[in-house]
Amino acid sequence: MAGCLCSHSLSCVVTFSSKEVKLRSFQLSCCTLSEIMKLRITFKSLPTHTQHRRSHAGGPGVVGIHSSRGEVLASRSSLSLQLRNGNALNSNSTKCKAHGKAPGVTIVDSSSSVKKVNNGAAHVVASRKNGAMSGKKTAIVWFKHDLRTDDHPGLAFAAQYDHVIPLFIFDSSFYAGCSEERLASLFDAVADLRRSLKSIGSTLVIRRARVNDVLLNLAQEVGASTIIAEEEVEEIWHDLVASVSASLSVKSLSGQKTEVKQWNASLYDVEGIEDLPDNYKEFKRMGRRVLPPVNAPTSIPALPADIEEGHLPSLKDFLASSKAKSKENPYSEVLRAAQTQPAESLLMGKPHVTNGNVQQVTKASNSVARALMNLLNNLAEEKPFNSVWEHTQPKDAKVEIRSNEVGIIRGGATGALNMLHVYIKALETTLNPVEGMYEHIQELEKRPGASFRAIFNRALELGTLSRRRVYYEVMKCERERGGGLISPFGLSTFTASAALQDVKSIEWYELIQRKSRDQGSENGLKVCSWRWRGYLIQYSTSGDEGPAVVLIHGFGAFWEHYRDNIRGLAEKGNRVWGLTMVGFGRSEKPSIPYTELLLAELVRDFIIEVVKEPATLAGNSIGGYTTCVVAGLWPSIVRSLVLLNSAGQVVPNYTSLQYRKPREKSLIAKRGAHVLLIYLRHLSNRLLKRCYPNRTARVDAWLQSEVMRPSFDPGSTAVLESIFHLNPPLPLNFYIDRYVGEVLVIQGVRDPLYDATKRASVLQAYCANVTTRLLNAGHCPHDEVPDEVNALIHDWLRLAGTEPTMDTRALELQFLSSEDAAGIVEGDSRLIKSDWFSYFSR
Structure with missing residues (x-):
């Protein structure tokens, strides 16, 4: 009612x-x-x-x-x-x-x-x-x-x-x-x-x-x-x-x-x-109404008689037993060694700390953590959290945040609820906040809306905080600020806005994952979800035996782009996974810095946590470049590579190269991403058909609709914003040279984005481990001529099924001046493009 x-x-x-x-x-x-x-x-x-x-x-x-x-x-x-x-x-x-x-x-x-x-x-x-x-x-x-x-x-x-x-x-x-x-x-x-x-x-x-x-x-x-x-x-x-x-x-x-x-x-x-x-x-x-949270119970029925409550095990003991359990996998040592090596530390040649939430650790974020902890403890001493029933809160409960990390809230659900209260009201002068609190949170907000997920990601993942409670507390606070009314011009603070937008976004992606699973079942497909660093990632899998192969899509695509390859390869006796990378398709699109290293770590962790053994990687366009990064940085977990009209430039005879971190975000990037999104929506069908020169009928209504669909998802501009602040990536052959396995290059020779025949010949000439195959197709040969591609990949899996050589040493790179950082080129091959979008479109 x-x-x-x-x-x-x-x-x-x-x-x-x-x-x-x-x-x-x-x-x-x-x-x-x-x-x-x-x-x-x-x-x-x-x-x-x-x-x-x-x-x-x-x-x-x-x-x-x-x-x-x-x-x-x-x-x-x-x-x-x-x-x-x-x-x-x-x-x-x-x-x-x-x-x-x-x-x-x-x-x-x-x-x-x-x-x-x-x-x-x-x-x-x-x-x-x-x-x-x-x-x-x-x-x-x-x-x-x-x-x-x-x-x-x-x-x-x-x-x-x-x-x-x-x-x-x-x-x-x-x-x-x-x-x-x-x-x-x-x-x-x-x-x-x-x-x-x-x-x-x-x-x-x-x-x-x-x-x-x-x-x-x-x-x-x-x-x-x-x-x-x-x-x-x-x-x-x-x-x-x-x-x-x-x-x-x-x-x-x-x-x-x-x-x-x-x-x-x-x-x-x-x-x-x-x-x-x-x-x-x-x-x-x-216009679905938002449901209110369920009040915490004042009592629940008692335990049956003679039930022992049991003891909380020792963290050290349980950690040891979990590690021992993981060793039952014969590949555990190789997989664990790869996961302990962040991509950036391998390229920069120095230690690098990540916090599990895809946020860079900086002095500013450390000060935010300390400031929030101090403010919270001060408030806890003044009065209890008045928006949650006091009987659920131990009087001595405190929240702690590690000074060198963001997103670790101590105190379980009690701490998360208290922290939520502090976060929503952190910018109110009436709370007499710690000096500089506003500036600290603004530092996290360099990526608009990023502060809430950076702080509460772990709490949401463990379920110590519910999305309905977040929504309820934000709206309650807004009504208090507005004298009982919600302003029609938006929320009063960017902390409230970040919290509300994030819980709505998380809810949408959970709903769409559930629906995708049901839709997959109706079509005889297994559609699954995997949580990576707190974000929901979608994938599909098929096949119970044979070599393992993971298919990675291109820019603007998703695992369904391999619609005839997943089942086709499985029917030939292979185990196949199709992955939708973060920021694409029906996977989550959080406000994080999207780089080639981020996507590579995603694929690496997918192999480690889902496939659980070294696998052959096959990628189209940007997916091909991503698989090369994975193979070059963590060769021990990649059996072989298959590149399908891969993105990335080839730089012959380079002497040394320098990896450069992304530039700071700007307002221009956000506005430019919105303009680019509108442009791509308008031209998406025309661009798709250009990529299928021989079989434009493959660009059917379903494909057109599914390519357009993610552009309306919350966070859809986040990936496009990266176009405006990423530095030139390292060349494709840089990573291939550091991979010890075999590489199959399948090129659709009618690719409208670059000279595919020349690309194949250059790769084969300058990379000793490359084998090339040419097909009469465009930029997406796997979807335009799936039967031919399936046959090539299946034969390749049988030939390249040897164990990968384990090599976990950091890459040794020499650093040049900024003028020479792009690399030295001989011949008529071009330098790495400085324009990130041009790079990804090639």
């Missing part, structure tokens, strides 16, 4: 049993009579367990209170529902729907439209009248990366059970390869979650073993009827939940079935993912 304006109050109770419906007490406050009349109460008999169904399709076993915008579903044969003012369970956490997932999986969707009134809540209370329930009902709330009690629909939904077991599992296999710093943040968040649960009369049960074993054994031990878990986007966790659900669906536990119910804390009131438009511009036009 929406628009509750007047103070009518009616009272009635609805009790459901298998044979009767009795009306006793039902309370609705601050609702109009017309809205009350819109409600209709329906009843259908329940079977012994809830059946699967699509959302909005009531089936057998559904008890529903329907409104004009949605429904609340319950899975008990006897329920008593009360809607009243309170804060134990928000109404928008009780809608259950199934999305056709793995057997036994039901979605507990937070987007129910039974709207809370004046922070009211819908209590779902188990009824024991008329003997409707036999025995106690127990639920396990399985925490993964939702490490908070605030805005946690899973905990709210669990209130209907007699016993609730909050559970976290330390499984070494899922944290193998994690850094000590990342694990320290996880341990800190788990400890804070346990403190928060103890403050409301429960605790966090901790187990250390395989996830499937723990859940199956614990469910059998306590006779749990339900496991409540957050719906997952990342493939590794999505598959884990599906595996647990499948195991439970075939195993009888103490004479009853145990099912998995999933929830999500969606920012928007999205009724069905299948109805979601692919275009962000169209999505904004829909």
Whole structure:
């Protein structure tokens, strides 16, 4: 219900049993009579367990209170529902729907439209009248990366059970390869979650073993009827939940079935993912309302008797066991050695520190961290955080940020909520901030909107802070500043604007990842998501055996550009991955500096974390250049290279070269990126057809639409801005010369962007490890003549399948004057272009 304006109050109770419906007490406050009349109460008999169904399709076993915008579903044969003012369970956490997932999986969707009134809540209370329930009902709330009690629909939904077991599992296999710093943040968040649960009369049960074993054994031990878990986007966790659900669906536990119910804390009131438009511009036009956060519970049902809560393991011990687990992979040493070497340190010949959030560490960012920490601790001493319920906050809780890093907030969910409050109001003079605070945050804002993600990326990744809470606190603060009104001219500070834009962006990319997975399944494709440095990256995979090959797209493209190569190569007996790089396609487009080294580190980490073994890399255009950077810097993880009309200049007989960092951003770059984006939208179809000179029909409506679609995504101009501040990249043959493996160059000779035949001959003449093949095609031979390209790659994989030579030493480069930095050239080949866009278009 929406628009509750007047103070009518009616009272009635609805009790459901298998044979009767009795009306006793039902309370609705601050609702109009017309809205009350819109409600209709329906009843259908329940079977012994809830059946699967699509959302909005009531089936057998559904008890529903329907409104004009949605429904609340319950899975008990006897329920008593009360809607009243309170804060134990928000109404928008009780809608259950199934999305056709793995057997036994039901979605507990937070987007129910039974709207809370004046922070009211819908209590779902188990009824024991008329003997409707036999025995106690127990639920396990399985925490993964939702490490908070605030805005946690899973905990709210669990209130209907007699016993609730909050559970976290330390499984070494899922944290193998994690850094000590990342694990320290996880341990800190788990400890804070346990403190928060103890403050409301429960605790966090901790187990250390395989996830499937723990859940199956614990469910059998306590006779749990339900496991409540957050719906997952990342493939590794999505598959884990599906595996647990499948195991439970075939195993009888103490004479009853145990099912998995999933929830999500969606920012928007999205009724069905299948109805979601692919275009962000169209999505904004829909005007979906933003859902309020679920209040943290004041109490939850107690643990069953004789359940041991378990101990938080030692960080040092768990780190050692995780490393030992990772060594079960025979390639672990090679992979780990590559991941410990940042690209820039290899090129600059000196140590370089990265913070995991794709932000350069500078003295300014260090001072920001120290200033924010000092300000936060000062505020914490003056008064508690007044926007989150105090019972969830230990009085001695403090937030710490490492002085040499950005984005590590100490104190788990408590620290993240306090830090959010400080960040939103950091620029207010009434808070008497630390001297220079405004300038410090402005330093992070050299890339507009970058400060929020730089500070809160880890908190969002661990789930210690919810997007709905961020949105709610920003809007609350804006109303306070505007005397109860929101300004029509925008938000009052750039910190508030950065926070709001980022949570909207993150929400959109999660929604589009879920829809892409469903669309892929309908077309027989496996579409997956991988979280890299906090950002969602999309990829597809096919094939169960044979050599591993990773396909990298060109500028403005995505993994689907290999639409006939992924399946075609898999059918020939290969394991294939198609990756959409950060900033492209349906992957996230954060406000970060996009460089050739950033993209190379992305591909490197994909091989290490997803493929988990050295692989052959195949790339088109900019993707070809990126694969060369990977092979030149980390040759131990690349079996061989396949370049498909690769970007990058060839500089024969160079003597020495210098890598130069990107220039500072400017206002001109941002404006220029918007102009360039409009230009490319206007000409995209014409440019595409030029790249397919023989088969323009391949530039079909789908390809045109999918190339245009990302230009409307949040952050779509970020990559284009890099065109205006990047320095000339090192030449293509510079990296090929440092690669010890074999390189296959496939050139479409009718490429409109450069002389492809000449490029092939120059590469073969100056690079000893290059083999060339020419095709009658344009700039995208893999999509124009996919069968021919598939045959060439398949044969190449069989010939170049030897083990790569491990070489992890840093590259030794001599430095020249700025006049000579571009390199020395002999012959008629051109120098490296200084214009970055010209480079990428070639």
